[in-house]
Amino acid sequence: MRPVPEQQSRPSPVLVCAVPEPGGEPRVVLADGSYESGGERVYWRRTPDAEVLRLPLDATVALRPVRRFPDQRPPQSGEERLLAALAAHRPATPAPVVEDAGLEPLRGRLVSALTDGDVAAAEAVAALLWRQHGLAGAHHALATCLADAGSAWAAGEGTVLAERRRTVAARTVLERLRATSSAVADGPLVLLVVPAGDRHTLALTALAHQLQEAGHRTLVAEDLPRPELLDLLAEQRVAAVVVSAHVPLAAVAARQLAVDVRAASPTTLVAVGGPGAPRATRGLDLISDDPAELLALLTAEHAVLTPRECDVLREVADGRTNSEIASALGLSPATVKTHLDHVFAKTGTEHRAAAVARALRQGWIT
Numbered sequence: 570m571r572p573v574p575e576q577q578s579r580p581s582p583v584l585v586c587a588v589p590e591p592g593g594e595p596r597v598v599l600a601d602g603s604y605e606s607g608g609e610r611v612y613w614r615r616t617p618d619a620e621v622l623r624l625p626l627d628a629t630v631a632l633r634p635v636r637r638f639p640d641q642r643p644p645q646s647g648e649e650r651l652l653a654a655l656a657a658h659r660p661a662t663p664a665p666v667v668e669d670a671g672l673e674p675l676r677g678r679l680v681s682a683l684t685d686g687d688v689a690a691a692e693a694v695a696a697l698l699w700r701q702h703g704l705a706g707a708h709h710a711l712a713t714c715l716a717d718a719g720s721a722w723a724a725g726e727g728t729v730l731a732e733r734r735r736t737v738a739a740r741t742v743l744e745r746l747r748a749t750s751s752a753v754a755d756g757p758l759v760l761l762v763v764p765a766g767d768r769h770t771l772a773l774t775a776l777a778h779q780l781q782e783a784g785h786r787t788l789v790a791e792d793l794p795r796p797e798l799l800d801l802l803a804e805q806r807v808a809a810v811v812v813s814a815h816v817p818l819a820a821v822a823a824r825q826l827a828v829d830v831r832a833a834s835p836t837t838l839v840a841v842g843g844p845g846a847p848r849a850t851r852g853l854d855l856i857s858d859d860p861a862e863l864l865a866l867l868t869a870e871h872a873v874l875t876p877r878e879c880d881v882l883r884e885v886a887d888g889r890t891n892s893e894i895a896s897a898l899g900l901s902p903a904t905v906k907t908h909l910d911h912v913f914a915k916t917g918t919e920h921r922a923a924a925v926a927r928a929l930r931q932g933w934i935t
Contacts, residue, residue, distance in 0.1 A: 582601050585597065609626065675697060680717070686738045696749075708776075743775055754786045764812060810837055814843040
């Protein structure tokens, strides 16, 4: 390897964001400096002295400086050293007493505490939110805080320190909320994953908590390789696969994952959420960031149609109108409409074609 060029004793590191190849996966690395070599630009790290990224000279690259603090010694072990330094400079204080307040004021206070990295205050407010307004209220504030951090980062207004402070605080609060849960999750398994190359799993961990409180078993598998995903679908009954898509090009990976899941397990529900979710894809049962919609879909998926509802839906599949169905089955048109309303509610659909498609996929009608 080419020797590291002579630099100042303590270089200012930068975060390098780039897509090395057209259509390739985005890369984000921390570098202390760079040099040109054979028509390419090489980025390197001083500790250890090593090449971390090599790009064509014409590649589009975004560089973001990493702030240092005068009283902080050079990092010794990456994130662990930075977090230890933050903890050392924060005085130990007891958890604050949070007074009762409405939903929106409490959410605002939780977002502020997470933004400041005040875990004690955030935990107290999150616990009160859960107790008074349900778990979704606390998780909504967590998601809002992380989304604000992502928006600031995308606009070039955030720093690595600010983003890590929020993320670490949110993860800590979420883990403590989950530790206090007494729900028994013995329902169908829900698999939560991210597309290849995505590492944003905190939202999936929060969603898993809500699903567990509703009685569903969950498995956060991150970016599970395709062969392992298909093996898992073959080995056990997976009620749903939920994909959280964030990074660029995630929509393409999410579409392919939906196709793979549908081919391997036709009865498994496939849901996608997150800022990188595709707008529309065949084979997806749900595109939404609202956990309530996913819970409603899972509830509908396990609601069995009555024999008469199946009869009505078969007639719908044959293209008959309500009047024609009523005549064929010896029912009144009003009764046919009532049966269809029940079918829509049980299948989590809003129109006839979607209800027929769901029933065929679940094997309720043939």
